[in-house]
Amino acid sequence: MAAVDLTTHPGHLARRLQQAHYLLWNTMVSEQITSPQFAVLNALVAEPGLDQRTVGERVGLDRSTIAEVISRLSRRGLLDKVRDPQDGRRFLLRLTDEGTRTHRKLTVRTARMNQVFLAPLSAEEQTVFFDLIQRVSDAAEGLRNPTEPLTTQC
Amino acid sequence: MAAVDLTTHPGHLARRLQQAHYLLWNTMVSEQITSPQFAVLNALVAEPGLDQRTVGERVGLDRSTIAEVISRLSRRGLLDKVRDPQDGRRFLLRLTDEGTRTHRKLTVRTARMNQVFLAPLSAEEQTVFFDLIQRVSDAAEGLRNPTEPLTTQC
DNA sequence: CAGAAATAATCAGTGCCCTGAGTAATTGAG
DNA sequence: CTCAATTACTCAGGGCACTGATTATTTCTG
Numbered sequence: 001m002a003a004v005d006l007t008t009h010p011g012h013l014a015r016r017l018q019q020a021h022y023l024l025w026n027t028m029v030s031e032q033i034t035s036p037q038f039a040v041l042n043a044l045v046a047e048p049g050l051d052q053r054t055v056g057e058r059v060g061l062d063r064s065t066i067a068e069v070i071s072r073l074s075r076r077g078l079l080d081k082v083r084d085p086q087d088g089r090r091f092l093l094r095l096t097d098e099g100t101r102t103h104r105k106l107t108v109r110t111a112r113m114n115q116v117f118l119a120p121l122s123a124e125e126q127t128v129f130f131d132l133i134q135r136v137s138d139a140a141e142g143l144r145n146p147t148e149p150l151t152t153q154c
Numbered sequence: 155m156a157a158v159d160l161t162t163h164p165g166h167l168a169r170r171l172q173q174a175h176y177l178l179w180n181t182m183v184s185e186q187i188t189s190p191q192f193a194v195l196n197a198l199v200a201e202p203g204l205d206q207r208t209v210g211e212r213v214g215l216d217r218s219t220i221a222e223v224i225s226r227l228s229r230r231g232l233l234d235k236v237r238d239p240q241d242g243r244r245f246l247l248r249l250t251d252e253g254t255r256t257h258r259k260l261t262v263r264t265a266r267m268n269q270v271f272l273a274p275l276s277a278e279e280q281t282v283f284f285d286l287i288q289r290v291s292d293a294a295e296g297l298r299n300p301t302e303p304l305t306t307q308c
Numbered sequence: 309c310a311g312a313a314a315t316a317a318t319c320a321g322t323g324c325c326c327t328g329a330g331t332a333a334t335t336g337a338g
Numbered sequence: 339c340t341c342a343a344t345t346a347c348t349c350a351g352g353g354c355a356c357t358g359a360t361t362a363t364t365t366c367t368g
Contacts, residue, residue: 003200004261006213010271011175011189013287016214018172019325020294021165026326035165036354046157053316059160060170065355067317072353089316089363107158117164120293125286132275132283133167139274140174173355180356190324207346219325221347226323243333243346 010136021117028113029106032076036061038110040069041103044079044095051090052081078102164290175271182267183260186230190215192264194223195257198233198249205244206235232256 006012025035033041039059044050050058056066070093073079078099084090095103118126160166179189187195193213198204204212210220224247227233232253238244249257272280 002258002261003196004264006193006196007288008284009264009268010283011172011179011268012193012214013284013291014168014172014175015190015324016291016295017287018165018168019214020291021168022326024294024297025165034353036169039160039166042157042160051316059166060173061354062356063317064319064357067319068354087316087364091317104156107156110158110163114163114165116297117290117294120289121286128282129164129286129290130162130167132279132286133171134161135274136271136283137167137170137174140178140271141170143270144177169354176355188323205346215324216326217347218327218349221349222324241334241346245347 024113024117028116029109033102033106036065036069037073038103038106040066040073041078041095041099041106044093045100045103048094049092051084051092053090055093073099178267178271182270183263187256187260190219190223191227192257192260194220194227195232195249195253195260198247199254199257202248203246205238205246207244209247227253 021035029035029038036059040055040061043055043058047058052066052070053063055070056063059066061069070079070081074081077096080094080096081091082094084092118129121129175189183189183192190213194209194215197209197212201212206220206224207217209215209224210217213220215223224233224235228235231250234248234250235245236248238246272283275283
């Protein structure tokens with residue numbers, strides 16, 4: 001009797017959107033490489049030699065998850081992990097040739113998939129879609145970090 | 155060099171949006187009950203006595219995931235599973251009093267959380283936000299089902 | 309320089325999410 | 339009525355996502 005309408009719950013919509021994307025990715029892009037894995041490859045194409053933590057920051061994955069994703073990519077020979085000689089805590093990450101090839105191939109397919117995925121929206125609507133989601137995500141993320149830029153002096 | 159901009163990739167945005175929601179849910183709604191679990195409770199408030207598969211359909215969870223979620227809710231005493239006397243394959247699900255109380259309590263908190271989550275958007279923008287996400291999700295979901303309504307005769 | 313604080317990575321534990329294979333019960337066709 | 343197809347659920351297996359605790363290394367401070 002007191003049930004709510006989940007279609008007005010952004011969390012539920014976000015989950016459904018991600019599921020829909022996951023399924024389309026599997027059929028149109030790759031069954032081997034997942035979307036988060038592609039994001040990691042992409043980050044390392046942009047900035048080779050990043051350490052694990054920073055890659056996680058770039059693609060929005062926490063320390064544990066990024067460790068798993070990287071271990072899978074490494075096991076498949078798509079990237080190399082080497083200890084940073086400057087800082088023995090870090091591992092520096094770099095794509096292998098195979099990793100670079102995979103990224104290039106998936107970039108094309110991903111673009112096609114995004115077109116299909118966004119096809120129900122007009123060009124203007126797509127812009128709004130990106131803008132709204134990004135604003136909500138950024139704001140929510142900001143709620144986590146206790147707004148530390150308030151360090152006036154010290 | 156050939157890296158792409160992930161902020162124009164709906165899949166990446168969807169993942170970030172869901173993460174942001176997950177974190178806010180944990181701080182503002184509950185650390186015990188997750189958003190998918192709440193969705194199940196909500197479905198059973200609307201339609202008590204549903205079977206497991208149908209609940210999954212209502213909230214958008216596949217057979218395996220819904221089984222896990224229900225088993226957790228059942229373990230916590232929030233719902234009861236009883237064999238359907240009419241059909242021995244089914245389990246009929248029904249909230250316990252505790253489950254109903256939990257749903258009522260979380261409904262209030264969820265509404266508050268949604269307000270905070272959507273605060274960066276104006277009222278009109280919120281409407282557009284729901285509409286766009288829903289259209290994209292529905293369309294993608296439609297790509298899965300091979301449009302079987304095309305059964306002309308047989 | 310030595311001990312304390314901070315940092316990068318790992319591990320254990322929980323939960324969500326999907327597929328493919330298997331089991332038990334029901335339904336449908338011959 | 340009997341056997342095959344269908345259906346509800348379970349199980350095994352892979353991957354994503356987070357927290358809290360631990361380990362190794364570096365950095366900061368007295």
